[in-house]
Amino acid sequence: EKMDKLERRIIQFKIEREALGKESDSASKKRLEILQDDIAELELEYSELEEIWKSEKAAVQGTQHIKESLDQARKDLETAQRAGDLGRMSELQYGRIPELEKQLDMASQAEMIDQDDQPKLLRNRVTEEEVAEVVAKWTGIPVAKMLEGENDKLLRLEEQLHERVVGQEEAVTVVANAIRRSRAGLSDPRRPNGSFLFLGPTGVGKTELTKALAGFLFDTEESMVRLDMSEFMEKHAVARLIGAPPGYVGYEEGGYLTEAVRRKPYSVILLDEVEKAHPDVFNILLQVLDDGRLTDGHGRTVDFRNTVIIMTSNLGSQRIQELSMRSTSKQTGSQSTAEAEADYQLMKSEVMDVVSQHFRPEFINRIDDVVVFHPLGKEAIHQIAKIQMQDLRTRLYERELDMSISSAAMDQISEAGFDPIYGARPLKRAIQQTLENPLAQEILAGHFMPGDMIEVDVIPDDPQGRMSFKKGKQ
Numbered sequence: 001e002k003m004d005k006l007e008r009r010i011i012q013f014k015i016e017r018e019a020l021g022k023e024s025d026s027a028s029k030k031r032l033e034i035l036q037d038d039i040a041e042l043e044l045e046y047s048e049l050e051e052i053w054k055s056e057k058a059a060v061q062g063t064q065h066i067k068e069s070l071d072q073a074r075k076d077l078e079t080a081q082r083a084g085d086l087g088r089m090s091e092l093q094y095g096r097i098p099e100l101e102k103q104l105d106m107a108s109q110a111e112m113i114d115q116d117d118q119p120k121l122l123r124n125r126v127t128e129e130e131v132a133e134v135v136a137k138w139t140g141i142p143v144a145k146m147l148e149g150e151n152d153k154l155l156r157l158e159e160q161l162h163e164r165v166v167g168q169e170e171a172v173t174v175v176a177n178a179i180r181r182s183r184a185g186l187s188d189p190r191r192p193n194g195s196f197l198f199l200g201p202t203g204v205g206k207t208e209l210t211k212a213l214a215g216f217l218f219d220t221e222e223s224m225v226r227l228d229m230s231e232f233m234e235k236h237a238v239a240r241l242i243g244a245p246p247g248y249v250g251y252e253e254g255g256y257l258t259e260a261v262r263r264k265p266y267s268v269i270l271l272d273e274v275e276k277a278h279p280d281v282f283n284i285l286l287q288v289l290d291d292g293r294l295t296d297g298h299g300r301t302v303d304f305r306n307t308v309i310i311m312t313s314n315l316g317s318q319r320i321q322e323l324s325m326r327s328t329s330k331q332t333g334s335q336s337t338a339e340a341e342a343d344y345q346l347m348k349s350e351v352m353d354v355v356s357q358h359f360r361p362e363f364i365n366r367i368d369d370v371v372v373f374h375p376l377g378k379e380a381i382h383q384i385a386k387i388q389m390q391d392l393r394t395r396l397y398e399r400e401l402d403m404s405i406s407s408a409a410m411d412q413i414s415e416a417g418f419d420p421i422y423g424a425r426p427l428k429r430a431i432q433q434t435l436e437n438p439l440a441q442e443i444l445a446g447h448f449m450p451g452d453m454i455e456v457d458v459i460p461d462d463p464q465g466r467m468s469f470k471k472g473k474q
Contacts, residue, residue, distance in 0.1 A: 002049065003046065003049050003050065003053065006042055006045060006046045006049065007046065009042060010039060010042050010043060010046065013035055013038055013039045013042065014039065016035060017032065017035050017036070017039065020032040020035065026446075027446040027449070030449060031449070031450075034449075034450060034451075063104065066100060066103050066104045067104060069100055070097065070100040070101065070104060073092055073096050073097050073100060074097065076088070076092055077089060077092040077093060077097065080092060153216075154176075154179065154180050154183055157176040157179060157180070157216065158172050158173060158176045160212070160216045161175070161176065161209065161212050161213065161216065163212075163387075164208060164209075164211075164212040164387065165205045165208055165209045165212055166205070166376070166380045166383040166384050166387070167204075167205070167374055167376050167377065167379075167380030167383070168204065168205050168209065168373055168374060170371070170374070171198070171205075171209060171371045171373055172209065174196075174369045174371050175194065175196060175209065175213060175369075175371070178194040178196070178368045178369055179193060179194050179213075179217070179308070182194055187368075189305070190291060190292050190305065191289065191290065191291075191292045191305070192288070192289070192292055192304050192305060192306075192307050192308060192309050193305070193306065193307065193308050194308045194309070194368050195289050195308075195309040195310075195311075195366070195367050195368045196308075196309070196310050196311070196367065196368060196369050196370075196371055197274075197311045197312075197313060197355075197364075197367050197369075197370045197371070198210075198310060198311065198312045198313070198371050198373065199312075199313050199315060199316065199351050199355065199370065199371065199372045199373065200320065200351075200371075200372055200373030200374070200375075201317055201320045201321065201373070201375055201421065201422075201423055202314065202317065202422055202423055202425060203376070203419075203422050203423025203424045203425035203426075204373040204374065204375060204376055204423045204424070205373060205376075205423075205424070206312045206373060207270065207272070207312065210224060210268060210270045210310045210312075211224060213268055213308065213310075214267070214268035214308075217266075217268065217308065218266050218267065218268070223264060223266060223267045223268060224267065224268045224269075224270055225257075225260040225261065225264065225267050225268070225269045225270065226270045226272060227241075227256060227257060227269070227270070227271050227272065228272050228273065229271050229272060229273050229274045229275075229276050229277040229281070230272075230273050230276040230277075232276075232277045232278055232281050233276055233277065233278055234278060235278050235280060237278065238278055238280045238281055238284070239255075239297070240255060240256050241255050241256055241257045241258070241281065241284055242255040242257065242258050242284065242294055242295070242296045242297055243255035243258060243259070243296045243297025243298065244297050245297050254296060254297065254298065255296050255297060257269070257284075257294070258294055258296035258297075258300075258302045259296070261302050261303075261304060261307060262296070262300070262302045265303055265306050265307070266306045266307070267306075267307055267308075268307065268308045268310060269304075269307050269308070269309045269310065270310050270311075270312070271285075271309070271310070271311040271312070272312050273312060273313065273314060274311040274312065274313055275313045275314070275315050275358055275359075282359070282360065282363050285363070286362065286363060286366060288304050288309065289309070289363075289366040289367065290366055292304045292305040293305070311367075313355070315351065315354045315355050315358055316350060316351035316353075316354040316355070319347070319350050319351065319354070320347055320351065320375070321421045323343060323346065323347045323350075344372075344374055344375075347372065347375075348372040351372050352370070352372070355370065375420060375423070376420075376423050376424055378414065378415075378418050380424075381414050381417055381418045381424060381427060382410070382411075382414040384424050384427060385410060385413055385414045385417065385427060385431070386410070388427065388428070388431055389403075389405055389410070392431070392435075392436070396454070399443075399450065400450035400451055401443075401448060401450065401451075401452055401453075401454060402452075402453045402454065403453070403454040403455075403456060404453065404454070404455050404456065404472060405456040405457075406455075406456065406457040406458070408457065408458045409435075409456050409457050409458050409467055412434070412458050412465055413427075413430055413431060413434055413435065414427070416430040416434060416465065417429070417430035417431065434465060434466070434467055435456065435467055438466065438467060438469070439454070439456075439467075439469060442454075442469050447469070448469075448471065452471050453471065453472040454469055454470075454471070454472070455469070455470050455471070455472035456468070456469060457470075
C-alpha cells in the first residue's frame, strides 16, 4: 500500500510537471524546480522500497518452502505410524518436525518485524489491526472503537472535548457523565447511549460539541447524522422521517432518520431546531428515547441503542439576548465569577420555563439531560480564535506553508469577533475579512511560495485595522 501511494503521487507530480513546462512566468519556473526535486526524492524512496519488497518476497518464499517441508514431514509421520516403522517415527516426531516448527516460527517473526522493529511491506499473515480495518469498512464501526480500550477512552472524554469546545464546562461534563453511565451498564440498555437537549444562545458551541462528540466516539465527524427539523413542520412531512407506507409516493426511498441510522448504526444524531418540528414528530421521538428502536415504512426495525441523540433549540433566545446585553452593560471591566454564575442561573431558570411550556412533560422526562449553554465572554472568544488559527495553519500546511501570528494581531481579531449576543459566529467573519481575504491575495500574487513562513502582525495606527504579511524564518 505504501508503494502504491508513492507511485500514485509520482504520477500526479509528473502530470503537474508537464503542465508547468508550458508556463513561462517566474513563479511557475520556481515551482517546476521544486517539483523536479520532489519527484527525484520520491523516485529514490520508491526504488529503495522496491528493493526491500523484493528481498522480503524472497524471504516469504523461503517461509513457504519450510511450510511445505513441515507438511510433508507430518505426512511421512502418518505413513511411518501405519507401517509400524518405529525408527522413522522417532526421527520425524522428535527430530525433523520440531526443527522445522522452530524454523517456521523464527521465519514468521522475521517476516512481521524487520531489524529496526518496523512492520514489513510483505507478510503472509494478517494482523488484528488489518482485520479491524476490513470489519470497519463492512459494518461502519470505527477501527479505533474495536481496538482501543473503552475504559481509557471514556475516562479522558472531557479532556478531548475541551480541545474543541470552549467555555462550556458544565455541558461537557454532563455529556461525558451520561456517556460513561451508559457504557458502564448503569443506564437502561434498551435506550440510546445518551439523549440531550441543548439550549442556549446562538454561536456558543451546541453544534460544535455535537461534532466533537461524534469525532471522539466514532473517530469521524461523518458519523454525525444531521436533520434540520424546520423541514418537518407540516403534518405530512412527518412520514419522511421513517419512510412513506406502501403504496404512497416515496415508499422506495426510505426514511431520512431510519435509513441513516440503518446504514450507520454507530452515530450521533443531531436534530437541529427541534422546537420547530410538528407535534407528531415528538411521538416518534418518544418511541426512540424510550425503546431505542423504530420501525420504518418497509417494516424493518432500526436499532438506535448505539446512537447518541442530541436536540438543539433556540427556545428563550430572545430572553437570553436581553439578559446578555444587560450583563454586558453592567460590567465595565470584568464580571466577577459570582455575578456571572447568578446571571447564568437566572437565564437558565427563565429558559427552562419556556421549554416546559413548549414541550410535553413525558418528552422532557425521557431525555437524559437538558443543558443550557453559557454565553461566551471575551476570554472564551480569544481561546476559540486560537483554535481557528490552528485550523488555518493546518490548511496552509497542505500548501506547504506555515504561519505565525503576533499576540497583537490575535487580540485584534478576538476583539473584532466578540459579540455577546451572537457568540462565536462573528469571529469567523472577522477572521475571513481581516486575515484570510488579504492573505489569499498575497498567496495568489506569488508573494509566498511553498516552504515559506508567513508572519502576521497588525499595521500600527491603521484606522481600518489591517494586517501585515511578511516572510519569516522557518
